[in-house]
Amino acid sequence: MAVDTPEVAESQPPRLIRETFPVGPLRCNCSVLGDPDTLEAIVIDPGGDVQRILAVLAKHNLRLTGIVVTHAHLDHISGAASLRALTGAPVLYHQADLELVALMDQQAAWMGVPTPEVKAPDESIGTATELRVGRSTLRVLHTPGHTPGSICLYAPDHDLLLAGDTLFQGSVGRTDLWGGDTSTLLRSIQSELLHLPEGTLVIPGHGNTTSIGLEREHNIYLRNL
Template sequence: MQTAKPALIRETFPVGPLQCNCTIIGDPVSKKAIVVDPGGNPDAIMARLDAHGLKVVSIIHTHAHLDHFLASGQMKELTGATLHLHKEDQFLWDNLEMQCSMFGVPYRPVPAPDQWLTDDQALDCGCGVALHTPGHTPGSMSFWFPEAKLLIAGDTLFRRGIGRTDLWGGDSATIERSIKQRLYTLDEEATVVTGHGPDTRLGDEMRENPFVRA
């Protein structure tokens, strides 16, 4: 009799001055992990990784607004993991100092991304795929883990909300298209990890989100 595959390790917690949701995704067998959106508090992120016995192989970003990558440089120093971003958000990554000054957040330089994320790219732990979902920013990404029925949507989709489009490169028609064509075609039972605030369920957003419905 075939034994069931152990469940993916997933922990999400708010970090940094703007309380961005950082998510750890770990393979329970290989103990390899990815960290999504380390927006601050690198020591707290490392403590959670150690508690799960996980080793970070890549640090991936839903987009390049400051609150989603403030601790990325420190995490790279601590773990040796590679940094990943969609190329269309490079202009935001390169302007971290400007973003920090606008929001009154202390500036700490981060190195350039090591690799560019692409649409439908398999993620390092072998358990998920990157989806290009522009609109909040030109390079916004979501990360889909089909076996776990888990969607990390960043600031594209929130519980009964969507990402703002009034910042650099935002576009309301594009974010609506990304949500309808890329996210609302996934499993309705999926748990959605948002960029800030509580998780939601994809089917609930498809029916009840006041901004974009399926």
């Protein structure tokens, strides 16, 4: 029976558990990413339904080590403080969105929901940041435009992009809300996302998945980039 040498084993791409599901009244796409060997995990965009998130972590016996928020609109961040209180995992998002946190009452009134408890991040993250989930690396891409602190997470070993509300199937993030700017958003997509491999799976903040290649070819908002 053949036995892998340590060098061969190390060259194998890391394994990754991923579950993505809609949470909250606006059905934000929340993702749980976990390493099946170390059982470390992060949650991206816990916009509500915290008990469902905890159930997914428990199903895979995962230990939460980080809570990442792609931007500080209420539908993406409203469950973060509760999840932190229950797990002890730190909350990470870009400090440029603290101005949106200060407007949480206005956000809640506009969406017609109670104002959630939202706190400053335990750590601010930007383009220079890399996150680890066991053996997998996630590169943080600062993509302002939808909000000043919007980020995406790119996992090169898995051809995976968690795009928040920056890029959607056939569309881009709206810019008529707090902190939005259309020209900044399009520059972010051009500089940070469109150079990624065309087969990269894109998980947007809401709705269906897509790929970088499909958006390059068919997204009408990106035709002049």
